[in-house]
Amino acid sequence: MMRYTERLAPFVLALVMASAVACNDSAKGNDEADRPQSVSSLTERPLISIGFMHPVGLLITTKYRQPLMDHLILHTRYAFRALFNTDSEKTVGMLEQRLAEVCHMGVVSYLEADSEFGAIPLARPLNRDGEPVSYSVFVTRQASPLRSLGDLRRHSLALGSYHSTLSHLIPRHELIRAGVRLEELGSIEYLENDDAIASAVLEGRFDAGAVDELVAHWYEEKGLRALHVSAPVPSAPFVVRADLPPRVSQAVRDALLLLDFDGAKDREHWDEDLRYGFAPASAADYEPIRKIIETSGKGCERSCHVGKDGFSRVDGTF
Amino acid sequence: MTGSASSEGKPAERFSRVYAALSLLPTPLLLFVSTSSDIYLRNQALLQYQYEVLAPFAKLFALTLLVGVVVRALSVISRPARVLLWAYYLTGPLFLLFAFLRGLQGIVPGVNVLYETSAGLAFWPILLFVATAVLGPRLNRPSVVRAFAAFGIILLVYEGGTLLHNIWSAGVPTSSSVSPAHLPAANSRPLPNIYHLIFDAYQTDLLEHTLTDEAKKALGGFTYFPNNKAEWSQTFMSLSAIFAGRRYAYDRTINNFMSRAFDSEICVLYWLKSQQYQTLAYVTNNWDSRGRYLDRVVYHDAAARDELLPLNEESFWNVWLYSNTPPALRKAAMRSKWFGHLTEEDLEKLQEGRLLPATAPVTSYLGFKSLMATEKDLSPSGRYTVAHVIIPHYPLRLRADCSYNLGSSKTHILEQSQCALKLIQDFVRLLKDLGRFDDSLIIIHGDHGDTYRTKNGELTENARARSLDAVLLVKPVGKTGEGELEVLETRTSLADIPTIIMNSVAAAAEETSGPHLPPWLPQRSIVPFLKGEQIDSAETILNRQGFVLGEVTSATSEFPTGTVLSQHPSAYQAGKGIEEVSLVVSSGPPEGPDVMPDFVGRDDSEVTEWLARKKLPASSIRHVPHAVAPMGMVVAQTPPPGHRADGSQEITIYVSSSNR
Numbered sequence: 001m002m003r004y005t006e007r008l009a010p011f012v013l014a015l016v017m018a019s020a021v022a023c024n025d026s027a028k029g030n031d032e033a034d035r036p037q038s039v040s041s042l043t044e045r046p047l048i049s050i051g052f053m054h055p056v057g058l059l060i061t062t063k064y065r066q067p068l069m070d071h072l073i074l075h076t077r078y079a080f081r082a083l084f085n086t087d088s089e090k091t092v093g094m095l096e097q098r099l100a101e102v103c104h105m106g107v108v109s110y111l112e113a114d115s116e117f118g119a120i121p122l123a124r125p126l127n128r129d130g131e132p133v134s135y136s137v138f139v140t141r142q143a144s145p146l147r148s149l150g151d152l153r154r155h156s157l158a159l160g161s162y163h164s165t166l167s168h169l170i171p172r173h174e175l176i177r178a179g180v181r182l183e184e185l186g187s188i189e190y191l192e193n194d195d196a197i198a199s200a201v202l203e204g205r206f207d208a209g210a211v212d213e214l215v216a217h218w219y220e221e222k223g224l225r226a227l228h229v230s231a232p233v234p235s236a237p238f239v240v241r242a243d244l245p246p247r248v249s250q251a252v253r254d255a256l257l258l259l260d261f262d263g264a265k266d267r268e269h270w271d272e273d274l275r276y277g278f279a280p281a282s283a284a285d286y287e288p289i290r291k292i293i294e295t296s297g298k299g300c301e302r303s304c305h306v307g308k309d310g311f312s313r314v315d316g317t318f
Numbered sequence: 319m320t321g322s323a324s325s326e327g328k329p330a331e332r333f334s335r336v337y338a339a340l341s342l343l344p345t346p347l348l349l350f351v352s353t354s355s356d357i358y359l360r361n362q363a364l365l366q367y368q369y370e371v372l373a374p375f376a377k378l379f380a381l382t383l384l385v386g387v388v389v390r391a392l393s394v395i396s397r398p399a400r401v402l403l404w405a406y407y408l409t410g411p412l413f414l415l416f417a418f419l420r421g422l423q424g425i426v427p428g429v430n431v432l433y434e435t436s437a438g439l440a441f442w443p444i445l446l447f448v449a450t451a452v453l454g455p456r457l458n459r460p461s462v463v464r465a466f467a468a469f470g471i472i473l474l475v476y477e478g479g480t481l482l483h484n485i486w487s488a489g490v491p492t493s494s495s496v497s498p499a500h501l502p503a504a505n506s507r508p509l510p511n512i513y514h515l516i517f518d519a520y521q522t523d524l525l526e527h528t529l530t531d532e533a534k535k536a537l538g539g540f541t542y543f544p545n546n547k548a549e550w551s552q553t554f555m556s557l558s559a560i561f562a563g564r565r566y567a568y569d570r571t572i573n574n575f576m577s578r579a580f581d582s583e584i585c586v587l588y589w590l591k592s593q594q595y596q597t598l599a600y601v602t603n604n605w606d607s608r609g610r611y612l613d614r615v616v617y618h619d620a621a622a623r624d625e626l627l628p629l630n631e632e633s634f635w636n637v638w639l640y641s642n643t644p645p646a647l648r649k650a651a652m653r654s655k656w657f658g659h660l661t662e663e664d665l666e667k668l669q670e671g672r673l674l675p676a677t678a679p680v681t682s683y684l685g686f687k688s689l690m691a692t693e694k695d696l697s698p699s700g701r702y703t704v705a706h707v708i709i710p711h712y713p714l715r716l717r718a719d720c721s722y723n724l725g726s727s728k729t730h731i732l733e734q735s736q737c738a739l740k741l742i743q744d745f746v747r748l749l750k751d752l753g754r755f756d757d758s759l760i761i762i763h764g765d766h767g768d769t770y771r772t773k774n775g776e777l778t779e780n781a782r783a784r785s786l787d788a789v790l791l792v793k794p795v796g797k798t799g800e801g802e803l804e805v806l807e808t809r810t811s812l813a814d815i816p817t818i819i820m821n822s823v824a825a826a827a828e829e830t831s832g833p834h835l836p837p838w839l840p841q842r843s844i845v846p847f848l849k850g851e852q853i854d855s856a857e858t859i860l861n862r863q864g865f866v867l868g869e870v871t872s873a874t875s876e877f878p879t880g881t882v883l884s885q886h887p888s889a890y891q892a893g894k895g896i897e898e899v900s901l902v903v904s905s906g907p908p909e910g911p912d913v914m915p916d917f918v919g920r921d922d923s924e925v926t927e928w929l930a931r932k933k934l935p936a937s938s939i940r941h942v943p944h945a946v947a948p949m950g951m952v953v954a955q956t957p958p959p960g961h962r963a964d965g966s967q968e969i970t971i972y973v974s975s976s977n978r
Binding site: 041042043044045046047048067070073074075076077078089090092093094096097098099101243244245246247248 | 379451550551565567568569570571572574781782783784786852854855858880918920921944951952953954955973
């Protein structure tokens with residue numbers, strides 16, 4: 001009785017205000033009878049979850065990632081769905097915990113996953129030039145007097161989290177290559193994601209920041225410019241656990257590799273980091289990055305990847 | 319209000335007395351029965367259908383009604399009593415108004431003030447006072463008394479009927495109700511008893527942080543595998559892998575894998591039953607559809623009903639109190655002993671009128687105690703007993719000695735882990751006392767880990783993912799309790815458990831002497847069951863158990879290409895002298911013009927082309943909405959691939975009409 005009284009209240013109110021809301025869902029109900037008997041259907045396929053790290057809103061992300069799911073459904077014997085996480089740590093966790101069979105993750109995250117529980121890179125996305133690489137870009141405001149990394153001395157710099165390849169590991173490596181020690185910077189802060197870094201630079205809170213080339217490109221129109229572009233870095237791979245049956249990982253890899261650069265013009269409605277196609281990936285592709293981490297981050301477990309002085313021992317090629 | 323009836327003659331007077339009595343019903347019904355029955359019905363499963371928790375509210379109802387009767391009797395001679403009676407009558411309707419306006423909180427601005435501030439709370443007694451003063455005299459009218467009486471009857475019938483109907487119809491999932499005396503007779507061979515104890519979320523780190531020297535001695539005879547891994551981090555996926563003895567191979571849906579793991583030949587229980595084992599389970603209610611090969615299933619909450627009652631009464635009373643106390647008063651109540659222990663999550667649940675999740679570990683503990691109490695009455699051989707307890711799994715309610723508070727209080731993960739270790743030691747001691755320890759196989763393990771990690775010797779929490787490091791302790795048949803816990807660094811998996819079990823059974827059946835050591839992998843031990851596996855998974859399973867894949871032949875079948883159709887030697891034969899296992903695998907459905915292709919996932923243009931070639935009508939294509947598939951993708955077909963498509967069966971192809 002009491003629950004009805006409480007629940008009744010909003011309805012009574014709604015009546016008093018005469019704000020009935022029409023509901024047209026009933027028109028869709030007739031399709032129920034047309035549902036197929038489960039004889040051979042998509043719902044009977046094993047489900048493969050693909051984890052993505054993406055700090056923007058779920059709705060938009062799902063819309064632009066779904067074409068990839070459709071492609072995989074079409075070219076494999078599995079059903080696919082996209083899962084999202086807003087931080088790279090949790091994306092590694094999804095793979096570790098088997099909540100996702102495949103994860104698109106940053107290079108550092110992949111290497112972490114591999115060292116902790118065994119992971120295999122399947123394929124890596126191509127960029128707008130058709131190369132399976134990415135770049136870390138130092139950005140500054142268009143009116144900024146900064147012209148090179150050397151000019152950053154005594155200026156403030158925004159980087160990404162310790163787990164980020166393009167906004168943390170590589171930028172630090174580039175600074176060392178340019179002969180700039182972190183101690184020489186005016187200040188340095190580690191922000192949540194690339195968007196936050198670019199926004200902070202744009203708003204003048206930092207003199208420069210380092211972000212993924214895609215983010216740098218988006219912010220060009222808003223008033224940022226590239227200060228320095230890194231050496232090419234193998235792009236963020238699609239990764240599986242090492243113990244996933246090879247039959248599954250091979251099927252996913254084959255389907256991804258069907259997406260070539262030539263077909264990119266037909267995929268303009270796809271997310272930009274996936275639309276240009278894929279190249280095969282192997283552990284060897286990421287050895288240079290692994291070496292950077294190993295030489296600079298020994299004894300530094302999961303809280304960081306680089307030592308303060310470690311970069312000076314590493315050359316500049318990936 | 320009774321004076322006006324005096325002129326209506328004797329029968330009318332009698333009726334008026336009845337009306338007057340019934341008119342007293344609404345207030346206590348609304349205050350105590352409506353409020354408590356609502357919460358009970360929402361939480362009856364969590365309360366193990368113990369309707370006894372309503373007893374205090376029935377008493378309060380009776381007491382309030384008695385007060386009403388007394389006040390009514392006094393009202394004839396006393397004016398203050400008459401005013402009190404009016405207040406009594408109006409309390410019920412005002413309480414309804416109170417609940418009604420509470421439902422508008424968050425919708426109508428300002429309503430919150432009536433509940434969340436002291437001034438707002440003062441409004442209610444003032445309103446009662448004013449209503450009594452203004453409306454009271456009108457309550458004397460017989461028509462009003464009759465209206466109250468009618469409302470009381472309707473309310474009584476509705477609340478009583480709803481409650482009684484639910485109490486009678488809601489089944490208590492107790493057990494499969496086969497008493498030990500009615501279990502199938504144990505095999506005449508001296509098959510070892512198998513004790514399979516599953517401690518939920520018992521991560522290796524937790525055991526290692528609580529393992530004392532005393533415990534190591536108590537666990538003499540056991541081997542501990544610190545490098546053991548669960549196959550999955552969710553309980554029933556993990557349990558499926560355990561009972562099936564294999565990892566999910568993505569050759570079917572997860573749900574299909576999970577159900578097959580408990581109700582088909584891949585389930586180790588199937589093979590134990592084939593050896594005439596009695597199979598018993600002391601488990602949580604979540605096992606209710608997994609008992610096909612279990613002779614008897616005892617649910618913890620059914621086993622511990624009596625001990626759970628005070629716990630449920632306490633919880634229920636507090637939920638009622640919390641749900642019906644205005645927030646302004648609640649803040650004061652929160653400082654009380656009981657509420658002070660609650661977490662934010664607990665409070666949220668209370669606010670929604672739901673019971674605290676306080677009982678899962680406690681119920682498990684009580685159920686496990688009940689298992690120990692009945693052990694002596696059960697068969698000393700030929701029996702497989704599985705127990706699954708939600709310990710040391712969250713929520714943290716048990717202390718190191720497994721004691722717990724009535725109501726709610728939070729302990730620490732290490733305390734709850736100490737409780738798990740204590741239960742293991744108690745169980746081992748019991749088996750030793752009963753003389754059943756030496757001749758039994760005892761397997762104790764977690765089903766998965768938790769979000770804890772050990773760093774620099776300290777246990778830290780909130781890791782990014784649940785660990786797969788699950789405790790595994792094994793005491794082989796024939797090994798005594800001498801010495802202390804041994805540690806073996808071998809890499810093991812919980813999916814090895816069927817092999818360990820069937821190896822012991824096979825060794826016992828062969829009547830070999832001495833300890834039947836489990837097959838610490840890799841070592842050829844016992845031929846695994848491979849039917850239904852994909853060939854690559856079958857080879858992985860064989861290799862893990864020390865066998866190699868022998869001759870592989872193929873045959874057409876309705877099963878997908880690569881599915882194992884049969885094996886030689888057959889499953890669960892002792893592997894002595896066997897190195898290779900030969901398989902017959904499916905080469906898929908036979909091909910030919912009259913065979914249905916696999917269209918699922920393909921574009922509808924391929925179907926159209928095929929239908930045209932077969933001279934079949936385009937009406938065979940039906941467009942259906944689909945949540946996932948893009949427009950034009952085939953989402954289902956009948957008949958399935960490999961079946962005949964020669965016109966003997968109607969062909970229907972379902973194509974997604976979705977256009978995201």
